[in-house]
Amino acid sequence: MTEDKLVKQLSNLDSCAISDALDALNVNGVATGMRQITVQKKIVGRVVTVKLVPKTQEQTSNRHLGTAAIEAASNGDVIVVEHFSDKVAGWGGNLAIAASLKGISGVIIDGACRDVDEMKSIDFPVYARSSVPTTARGRLIEQSFNEKINIEGIDVFPNDLVLADASGIVFLPCSKAEMIIEEAKKIMEKEERMATAIRSGLPVSSVMGQNYETMLQKKLNN
């Protein structure tokens, strides 16, 4: 398998540096409503999408939610679910076992998941709005997988990049990913130099001065 250079570079960054780069480049990509539900593990990868919608009485489902996406995904991918509800769970332990066996890095659910203890026991990272014991089976239906979804107003496409860590979740559109990563690298290097200066005893007010405060603003205005 060919190495995905952008995913590799992204794995050396964090959500805050990417968020600052998105600010600087005026790109919408930060999702704020989901948290690490199972294990404290950063995930980075290409997006495989799933879209769930409420099931109407006439509709029947010919497959279990999420299974087609797991089978379509490649090693290292991240499944991202537009989920409609945080009162029912469209993702749980058995799906996580299958995803883990496939080498999927983790799952991001704009809604709820269940079987949290089970998923902790296999060290599988899940980011979601909440956990509930109630299944989504028979309540939600899978409308599509590997098609455009929308997460908190952000259009997310298959093959976009995503990074999720303890601070939050950032999406990078495929066409802009290289530019965002380059910007984030510079931001992270600057922050590392600042951390070194603070550790060396320089006053924090001079290290984190006017220049830093307005750094992203200046870029946005240019």
Ligand SMILES: O=C([O-])CC(=O)C(=O)O
């Ligand atoms: O079928 C469901 O509701 C999801 C689930 O519990 C699992 O994947 O184990």
Ligand SMILES: [Mg+2]
């Ligand atoms: Mg289960």
